[in-house]
Amino acid sequence: MRLGNLPSAQAILRPVRAGTILASLAVALLLNFLPWKNVALAPDFVALVLAFWCVRQPRLVGLGAGWLLGLLIDAGNGVLLGQHALAYSLLAFAAITFSRRILWFALWSQALHVAALLLFAQGVSALVRLAAGAEFPGWAIVVGPLVGATLWPVVSVLLLLPQHMPADVDETRAI
C-alpha cells in the first residue's frame, strides 16, 4: 500500500492558528448572509466550514462552537431560535465521530461523507420546522447540502493552505 495516495499522509502540517479558524468561520457567516437569489439552492457555508474544522481539529472546534454559530444564524435570519443551534451541534457531533474515518479517504470520497453529514443537518432543521408547523418547501432543500459537499475539496485545500506554509527559514543556520 502506498501511503502517498492518502492526502493526510502527504505532508506534515504546521499546527493550526486560532486566528485562521475564527477568520474562516467569520467569512462563512458572511457568505451565508449574502443576498442569495434562491435560498433553497445556496449551500450552507457555515455548516461546511464547521464540519471541516470538526473533522480536522476535533479538540479545538466542537459542539459548543456549532451551537453558538447556530444561534447567530438563527437570530440573523429570524428563524426559530435554536433550530440551527440544534442542527449544528448534531452536525459537529457526527463530524467529530467520523473524523478519523473521513480523513482516511481521498478528497472526493471525503466529499461523499460530508454530503451525508450536511444532509443530516438539513434534515434536522427541516424536522424542527415541520414540527413547529411550517409547510414543506419541496425537495429543493436537499440541493444546498449537495452543492456544499461538492465545495468540500475546494474548502479543504483553501483552509489547509496556511498550514502548508513553510516555517521561517533561518538563512544563517549552520545545518
Place this chain on the structure above:
Amino acid sequence: MEHSPPAFFNRGPAPLVRLAFFASLSLALLVLDARFRYTEGMRSVLALAVYPLQSLATMPAALAERISGYFASQSQLREENAELRAKLLAISQVAQRYEAAQAETGQLRRLIGAAERLPLKATPAEILYNGRDPYSRKVVIDKGSQSSVRAGSPVVDENGVVGQVTRVHALSSEVTLLTDKEQAIPVQVVRNGLRAVAFGAGSSGMLELRFMAANAEIQNGDKLVTSGIDGTYPPGLPVATVARIERDAAYAFARIVCQPAAGVESGGYVLVLGGQSGRLAYPEQTDPEGEKRTAKFRKPRRKDADAAR
C-alpha cells in the same frame, strides 16, 4: 489518594454528554421561542452582534450598483429624466386631485363628527437581504427601533403592500411578506366593495382568498385593496389582482388565487408606515347573544324586533 489522569489527557466531558447538553439546551430554546416567545431579548442581542456581518455582506451589491450608476451614459440619464418628468407630471395631477378629495373628505368627516384619519408617517428603508429560510417568506430591512419602527407596522413599496414588520431589533427589523403562509391581510374588492381576507400561499409567491363562497361576486382581474378593518393596514392600499378562480361544486368555498400588486419578492426599497392610531377600541362584550345577532345580518329587523319583545 484519588487517581485522575494527568492534565495532558484530560479532554473534558465525553462527546455524548456534550451532545446531550447542547441538544437539550437547543430544544429548550426552541420550545421557549415557539411556544412562549421568551427569547426576544436574547435574539435582539444576537441580531445586533451579526448586524455588521449582514451589512458587510450586502456591500458588494451596493458597490456594484454605485459603480454601474457612475458609468451610466448621459443619453440614458437624459432619457430616464424625461420619462420621470412625464411620470411626475401625471402623478402630481393625481396627487392634486387626491389632496382636494382628502380635504373634502376631512371636511365631511368633521361634519359628521367622525374621527379624522391621522396622516401616516412613512419611514423609507432598504431591504438588506432575504431571510435565508426556505420555510417562510421574510426580509430584513435596515431600519429598527432606533428609527422608531414598531412591530406590526405595514410595509409598502411604490405599487402596494409588501408585508408587515413582525420583529424589531435596534438597527434592523424583520418583515414578513404577504406571501408567507402565516400572513393574513383584510382586503376589499374595488369593483363592488366585497370584503375578504387574503392569506399567503407559501412558496408559489401568490395570495389566496379563503372562505369565499363558491358563488361569491368576484371575477378574474378584480383589484383588491386593503379594507382597513383591522386598524393595522390603512384602507385603500393596493394588495393584489385576482389571477385565477376555481369554482368546484363539491366544495362550499371557491379557490381564488391572486397575484400581489407589489414586488413582494423582488423590491429593493420599501416604506414602513407608522403613526396610525385611528383604531377605535373594541366594543365591550356584554352579551354573547347580541354578538351572534350582529354577525348574522340576514334579517336584522325581524331579529331586533324579536329581541325587543
